Amino acid sequence: MTEEPSVLNNRGMKPPRFLLRGFRRPSDVASNGLGPLERQTLEEVWRRGETSVRDIFVSFDKRIAYTTLMTTLDRLYKKRLLSRRKDGRAFLYSAIVTNEELEQSIAEDVISGLLGENSEGVEPILACIVDTISDNDRELLNELDRLIKQKRQDLEQKG
Numbered sequence: 001m002t003e004e005p006s007v008l009n010n011r012g013m014k015p016p017r018f019l020l021r022g023f024r025r026p027s028d029v030a031s032n033g034l035g036p037l038e039r040q041t042l043e044e045v046w047r048r049g050e051t052s053v054r055d056i057f058v059s060f061d062k063r064i065a066y067t068t069l070m071t072t073l074d075r076l077y078k079k080r081l082l083s084r085r086k087d088g089r090a091f092l093y094s095a096i097v098t099n100e101e102l103e104q105s106i107a108e109d110v111i112s113g114l115l116g117e118n119s120e121g122v123e124p125i126l127a128c129i130v131d132t133i134s135d136n137d138r139e140l141l142n143e144l145d146r147l148i149k150q151k152r153q154d155l156e157q158k159g
Contacts, residue, residue: 033106034079037064041072042081042095042102050094052087 076082084091134141
């Protein structure tokens with residue numbers, strides 16, 4: 001039996017040895033939580049700041065129906081990613097979260113899902129995180145150590 005060569009992903013980490021059915025990576029969660037058009041629209045709102053459906057429509061070179069973009073912006077508003085205010089007969093939309101905040105929220109959701117609501121069974125997960133980091137990037141392990149020390153300091157100062 002021959003072993004496949006070790007291939008590193010774009011973060012310098014080995015891909016999993018096997019895939020679990022139903023398990024989704026954070027990047028998959030992001031792409032599944034937002035459809036491609038929602039993601040493109042959100043990126044355009046980030047780029048433009050406060051914007052209207054018409055502005056987005058023009059920026060997409062009118063390749064997507066105006067009503068489709070109107071629905072997409074409304075969905076992003078209902079998902080609490082955008083705010084909106086009335087301007088005459090139209091709405092102006094603004095991003096509530098930055099791209100970094102969205103990615104952070106997705107990561108927190110994935111980690112919370114892994115750890116569950118209590119601390120039982122957490123040690124193997126934490127050990128796996130540390131092992132994976134140390135196998136792939138010693139600098140990242142140092143950064144993890146720094147972050148842990150900083151968090152402890154912050155908690156001690158709070159009381």
